[in-house]
Structure formats: C-alpha cells, structure tokens
Amino acid sequence: MESVNAPAVSPSQYRSSVLAETFETLKVRSAQMYLQVKFFGYSHTMDDYEQRKLRIFNQINFFQAIAGILIPLFGMLLPGTLPASAWLATCYPAGVSIVVLSLNSFRKYEASLYTYFFLYPLCTCFVYLNGINPGIDLYFILFVILSVFFLQDLGFMLFAIGFSMMSFFILSVVLTHYTYELETGSPAVYLLNKFVSLLFIFYGLFLVKKEATIYQFNILTKKQNLIEKNIEIEKQKEEISDKADLLQKQKEELGELNAFKNKLFSIISHDLKSPMYALRNLFQNMHQYNLPAEEIKEMVPDVLIDLNYTTALMENLLQWAKSQMQSDAVNSQDINISFLVTDVVKLLRLQSQAKKLSIQVEVKDDVFAFADKDMIHLVVRNLLSNAIKFTPAEGHIEIGLNDFEEFVEVYIQDSGLGISEEALDKIKQKIFYTTTGTSSETGTGLGLMLCNEFLAKNNSQLRIESNVGKGSIFSFALPKMAAHQIKATADAYDE
Secondary structure, three states: OOOOOOOOOOHHHHHHHHHHHHHHHHHHHHHHHHHHHHOOOOOOOOOHHHHHHHHHHHHHHHHHHHHHHHHHHHHHHOOOOOOHHHHHHOOHHHHHHHHHHHHHHOOOHHHHHHHHHHHHHHHHHHHHHOOEEOOOOOHHHHHHHHHHHHOOOHHHHHHHHHHHHHHHHHHHHHOOOOOEEHHHHOHHHHHHHHHHHHHHHHHHHHHHHHHHHHHHHHHHHHHHHHHHHHHHHHHHHHHHHHHHHHHHHHHHHHHHHHHHHHHHHHHHHHHOHHHHHHHHHHHHHHHHHOOOHHHHHHHHHHHHHHHHHHHHHHHHHHHHHHHHHOOOOOOEEEEEHHHHHHHHHHHOHHHHHHOOOEEEEEOOOOOEEEEEHHHHHHHHHHHHHHHHHHOOOOOEEEEEEEEOOOEEEEEEEEOOOOOOHHHHHHHHOOOOOOOOOOOOOOOOOHHHHHHHHHHHHOOOOOEEEEEOOOEEEEEEEEEOOOHHHHHHHHHHHHO
16 A cells, blocks of 8 residues: 655745744734723723723823833844943833723723823933933823823813923923933934834824714714704604694584584474474365365465475485585586576476566576586575575576686576675674575575585685675686696697
8 A cells, every 4th residue: 555645844834834823823912912902991881982082092002002112122132322221211101001001901090091191201201301312202292182182170181281391391492411312322213212203193193083073973963863853853743733733623623513413403303394294284184174175275385385495405405414425525527507507497497486586597508617517506506596585576586607718607696685794794604594585485594505515615606796675696606627627728828
C-alpha cells in the first residue's frame, strides 16, 4: 500500500502563517477590548443622549491613555538627550485617563469628570514644571472644547476653562526655557506629540459636532412627532366635534319629526272622523228610515266633499310616508310637464265645477322638464287643489307654463282670498298651517309641507306672491336637463 506524503511546508511559510493568525487574533481581541472600553459604565437607565456622551468620553480617554504610554516608550527607543526618568514623567497624564476609565467602569460618572478636567491639566502642568517640554500644550485647548460639551455644572465648567487657558498661557508664553526640550532632543517624537494633539482636537470637535447634530436631529424628530400627534389630536377633536354636531342635528331632526308625527296623528284622528261619520250617517239613515231619493240626493254632495278631502288627505299621507321611507330616492327623468299639468286639471275638474270656477290652462305642447314625475304631479295637484279651495264660487284660476331656455316655470294664479303675512311666515317656517276654504273646506296643512319637501328634492323651491282679498300666485321652476348635461352643454358652448 502506497502512502501519500503531504507537501512539505517551508519554515518561512510556517512563520508567515503563524504571524498572520497572531495578527488576526490581536485584531479581533483589540476590537473586542475597544468595544468593551467604549461601553464602560453603560446603563440602560441612562437616556440616549447621556449614553452617547459616555461612549465619547470613554473613547477619548482610551486613545489618550494609549498615546500617552506608547509615544514615550517610542521615544525611549530612539537615540536622544532625554533620560528615561523624563520619558516616564510624560506618562503621568496617561495614568489619569486610566483612572477615569476605571471610575466610569464603576459608574462613578461625576467623579470621572472631575478627575479628568482637574487632574489631567494638573499632571500636564506637572510635566512642564519638572523641566520637560514634550509638546503637548495643545491638550489644554482640547480640555476647553470638551469641558463645554461634557460639564453640566456651570461653575466647574468655567473653572476648568479658566484653569486650562491659564496653564496654556503660562507654559507656552511665560515659561520659554526648559531643561529637556523635546523639540531639539527628539524632534520626531515632538512632532508626533503635536500631531496627536491636533488629531485629538479635531477628533473631539468631530465627535462633539456629530453628537450635537444627532441631538438636534432627535429634537427635531421629537418636535415633528409632537406636531404630527398634535395635528392628529386636532383632527380627532374636529371629528369628535363634527360627530357631536351631527348627533345634535339628528337629535333636533328627531325632535322635529316626533313633534310632526304627533301633530300629524292628531290631525288625522280628528279629520278622518268627519267624512267617516258623514258616510256612516248617510247609510244608517238610508237603512233605518228608508229615505226617499230626493233627500239622499241632497245629502250626497256634502258627503262627496268630505270624501274628496279624505281621498286627497290619504294620498298625501301615503306620499309623505313613502318619502320618509325612501328619503334619498328621487327618480329624476325627462317628463312632459305640459301633459302633467293637463292631467292634473282633468283630475280636479269635478271639484272646480262644483264651485263653478273657470280654469284657464296656458301650456304649450310637449314642454319637457327633468324631475321626479310622481313628486311633481303631487305638487301641482296640491297647489291647484288649494287654489280651488280658497277661490270663491264663480272665481277664476289660471295654470300655465313659462318656457325658458334652461328651465320651465309652472305657475298657478287664483282670484281667491289671498294669504296674510303671518300665514306666509308660518308656511315658510314649515309650521302646520291650515284654514277653511270659501265653501268651508277643511285641510291639514300637510299638502304645502309636502310641496316644499318634494320641490327641494328636485332642486327647486316654492314661490308665493299674495295679496289679501286679491288672490295668490304659486310658482316653481324645474330644469330642462340634468346638472351634468347642463355642464356638458356649457363646455361645448365654450369650445
């Protein structure tokens, strides 16, 4: 059996592989350590703004601690004139950052702020006062920038700013000669310190600006959300108000309808008795007393008048009940209004002849209007019936049409009693109003109310002109075509 030998790995390849694995491991562990340090002292009880400030503070101290230790160690490895003790002295500020991170890990936030903004400038001053100029005086500017962002206590913020600026002025301007000048002893490290100081300043400004932008964005978002909530609340209030108004309106309409119903049944219960009693008495007398034909003939006209009234009343009641059950049902169509008027005149011919009234019909052949046929038929019949009722015997009634380009006017003019101003006001206010006719005809007032209601459903209204003792004119207008047809005609005309 032959063995298969794995390809040999050279020592250089092995070392490269080990170094790559080691570098990758260090990279992962460094990222983990950085993330862990970044969240030192993190608490879910803190608000979002405080959490972000804590993460920034930890990042700055973490990088300052690394830079404050690695740069002096790098300087010791370079040839120069500074002794090891001087290099170690420049590490003091880095120790402050380590203490700050430790305090934050124990959630001693206030103590960590006081430590940083007091001890860090103090240790930096201590380095300079020991005769060492490492070139880190720009850190004092960083302290000023960060104190404005991190410190909430105004007194301590002013102290930190004043202390940092005074230290910067004394160490950079007043004291100009130091025993150990890093600028001449180790120029590379001196420039590196200057560069890192500037880097921290810009990094601090960047973080502060970034957080301020996020904070402003969050504030604007909250304001926008609040505005949207307020708008939604206002909409809900308007809807509630509209619903309350609708309920109030429905309540009022229900009250009016209930009052109307009570009045209506009161009238019906009273007015239906008279014709029924008259008819009953006629047949009772005929049955009991064997009345001769002459007496029966004398009683029939009065009973007939009552029955005519009752028939009209029942028809109005049926139409009113139908309109209430089908409040929105309007069957508008092209109707021959000329034929409708003529038909109503024929229907009421016997009533007019009983009072010896002359009815003059002024209509043209085939004039059309757009409306509900049944409703308009009832309106014309009620208006003509009223004219007959309130016109004295041998009086005159004229019913006719005025044909215009876009609408048709129907009018009924009588030479009757006329209507007083008080009665007209009641009719306009839709209050039950009735009075006896010239031949003692009775009524309920329901007819005119139905006329007003049905005309409103057909986009029209009743007009009344009257002079007491001289007669009245009742009129209304109907369109010749539907509203959409009128618009189409107008658009075509404009074109």
